[in-house]
Amino acid sequence: MSSQTQTLFEKVWNRHVVVPESNDTPATLYIDLHLIHEVSSPQAFSLLREKNLPVRRPEKTLATLDHSTPTDPEPAARTIPIVTADVARQIQALQDNCAKFGIQLYDLDSDHRGIVHIIGPEQGLTRPGMTIVCGDSHTSTHGAFGALAFGIGTTEVAHVLATQCLLQNKPASMAINITGSLTDGVSAKDLILAIIGKIGVRGGLGHVIEYRGETIDSLSMEQRMTVCNMSIEAGARAGMIAPDQVTFDYLEGREKMPTGARWSELLKSWQDLSSDKNAAFDRQVDIDAGGMRPMITFGTNPGMVMSINDCIPEKGTDESLDKALAYMGLKHGQTLLGQKIDIVFIGSCTNARISDLREAASLLRNRKIAKGLRMLVVPGSQAIKKQAESEGLAQIFIDAGAEWRESGCSMCIAMNGDTVPRGQYVLSTSNRNFEGRQGSGARSILASPLTAAATAINGKISDPVELM
Amino acid sequence: MMQTISIIRSRTVVLTHRNIDTDQILPARFLTTTSRHGLGPHLFADWRYDDQQNPNKDFPLNQVDPAEYQVLVTGDNFGCGSSREHATWALLDYGFSVVISTQIADIFRSNALKNGLLPIIVEPKIHGWLTRHAGEFVEIDLQEQSLTMANGNIVGFPIDPFAKTCLLNGVDPLGFLLQQEAEIAAYEKSDS
Numbered sequence: 001m002s003s004q005t006q007t008l009f010e011k012v013w014n015r016h017v018v019v020p021e022s023n024d025t026p027a028t029l030y031i032d033l034h035l036i037h038e039v040s041s042p043q044a045f046s047l048l049r050e051k052n053l054p055v056r057r058p059e060k061t062l063a064t065l066d067h068s069t070p071t072d073p074e075p076a077a078r079t080i081p082i083v084t085a086d087v088a089r090q091i092q093a094l095q096d097n098c099a100k101f102g103i104q105l106y107d108l109d110s111d112h113r114g115i116v117h118i119i120g121p122e123q124g125l126t127r128p129g130m131t132i133v134c135g136d137s138h139t140s141t142h143g144a145f146g147a148l149a150f151g152i153g154t155t156e157v158a159h160v161l162a163t164q165c166l167l168q169n170k171p172a173s174m175a176i177n178i179t180g181s182l183t184d185g186v187s188a189k190d191l192i193l194a195i196i197g198k199i200g201v202r203g204g205l206g207h208v209i210e211y212r213g214e215t216i217d218s219l220s221m222e223q224r225m226t227v228c229n230m231s232i233e234a235g236a237r238a239g240m241i242a243p244d245q246v247t248f249d250y251l252e253g254r255e256k257m258p259t260g261a262r263w264s265e266l267l268k269s270w271q272d273l274s275s276d277k278n279a280a281f282d283r284q285v286d287i288d289a290g291g292m293r294p295m296i297t298f299g300t301n302p303g304m305v306m307s308i309n310d311c312i313p314e315k316g317t318d319e320s321l322d323k324a325l326a327y328m329g330l331k332h333g334q335t336l337l338g339q340k341i342d343i344v345f346i347g348s349c350t351n352a353r354i355s356d357l358r359e360a361a362s363l364l365r366n367r368k369i370a371k372g373l374r375m376l377v378v379p380g381s382q383a384i385k386k387q388a389e390s391e392g393l394a395q396i397f398i399d400a401g402a403e404w405r406e407s408g409c410s411m412c413i414a415m416n417g418d419t420v421p422r423g424q425y426v427l428s429t430s431n432r433n434f435e436g437r438q439g440s441g442a443r444s445i446l447a448s449p450l451t452a453a454a455t456a457i458n459g460k461i462s463d464p465v466e467l468m
Numbered sequence: 469m470m471q472t473i474s475i476i477r478s479r480t481v482v483l484t485h486r487n488i489d490t491d492q493i494l495p496a497r498f499l500t501t502t503s504r505h506g507l508g509p510h511l512f513a514d515w516r517y518d519d520q521q522n523p524n525k526d527f528p529l530n531q532v533d534p535a536e537y538q539v540l541v542t543g544d545n546f547g548c549g550s551s552r553e554h555a556t557w558a559l560l561d562y563g564f565s566v567v568i569s570t571q572i573a574d575i576f577r578s579n580a581l582k583n584g585l586l587p588i589i590v591e592p593k594i595h596g597w598l599t600r601h602a603g604e605f606v607e608i609d610l611q612e613q614s615l616t617m618a619n620g621n622i623v624g625f626p627i628d629p630f631a632k633t634c635l636l637n638g639v640d641p642l643g644f645l646l647q648q649e650a651e652i653a654a655y656e657k658s659d660s
Contacts, residue, residue: 024629024630026628026630028645028648039500040552067499084500087500089500135553137550137551137575151551152551153552153553153575154504154554154579156578159642162642163648167645201548202544202571205571205574232549235545301487301489303487414496414497415499415500432489432491434492436514440495440519
């Protein structure tokens, strides 16, 4: 193994080391972009206040409201009703903290507001080679651009606010090599669910994953974001994809992206952001995407997943599976095709981008959702909402009988008024099917936007390929 | 703030499930707080209480007095999922000071160490013994990185050396970072 060769992760890591790791101390890593939201930041600002510390580089932190923010459609007044007094306090705290410390906030009435991991890329703030952190585990999303992006806790949010740095031990590296073409009806969501199914929910523990290979090369940026988004569901510290022309084309001309000579400079600086030939990874996993089918979860973590036409595993020695199926009201050996669904949710930082909405709308055009079924379509940002409205997608959802809502995390985290009632089944394009994630006693089944749309039309779990 | 830890002697509570995620430790509906305190009553809320909010008698935490049971032994990959530090705060507020598992998720472990909740990884064989002997005393010596079980066996456990120093001496990692001002300023100068 040559000491000269480096993985993409190592290149980005090395460029951000302020003080190297020693036997006794972690590395000090510089953070280029810090994203904050209302839920994981108030206690961080409290720490600064307790210690009488300023925010070191306020221009490197951006705030938005998404997690506890309601998504009720109130477009005219923009006076979104806040669900509880606690939430009102939390939103007020972010507004006050941003004002006091000089941090830009995309407030409730901002056209730039949206889910934190959607707006960064959308505005060209997320860039190749950056280090990006947020008090949110799905920060891995930004790795799709060749950034090293990972979720942190609130204490670390305070560290970044105060010093623009984090103390970090260098994670291990894992290459996931993916070959084969995704067939019609199989999406990036199905690909990442299949990967998690293969390596397991702790398969990526302590590792930064690099997704590579011809299948990844062929994906759009939005699809790559869906893949990297769920890296944390495999336990990984981060997920990354080397930037290429697809990345550069996506970024050029974005609102916050420089133009002219500065753009050319940036473009040049991104050219070597890929793993060197023969770079050594601590672990390699090969995946064949060629024969993949739409994927669907049946249990209470994203690793309990199967092809849509498969049956739930037979009873074995796994008590966790038994517990999961008892919670889900499902049986060993059964198929999920035809399973009645109460709610379909299209949204979240995994699948609420314009291409996700286009895919879902392609099946819902001139069709109605099943009688008695509730369907929420929650765009990932106000910009996506506007675009979907101008493209006519919103009207397709409304005509089909779905609710078209304001942007936010909505039913993915169910702390904003959008919840699934106890015992009901929700087919969700989000990222977590944990017990109670979408409401106490809610039964979550994760799938792609196409599968969600097909299921909404039939009122029961359906293979989207049959409607295409 | 940062508590110091040296020697902990306590009985264990055991939750055998694998992959206990932070949504179980503290459901999202309790994340509307702006405080780090007062989350103990909501710890494992959906497992601890029934639909009517009455304590679920079968749940291990409802069978013991928190004051005597500071050590939580859990199934593999504890703390996976959401990065919410509220999960750590809830465990501490309830009264836990140690979590023992065969594997602990990265972000949760990092949060735990920054708040004085000690995450301990043990071999499956040791873990198996601990899960079969719920309620027995264990003694944890952080300086020695040793875990003494009720049968007299003593096993070592790994811990990041910096985190160990911080926990033993009450060193605040933020203070450590702030002392690197010169290096940070130099980095910013060279990077701009």
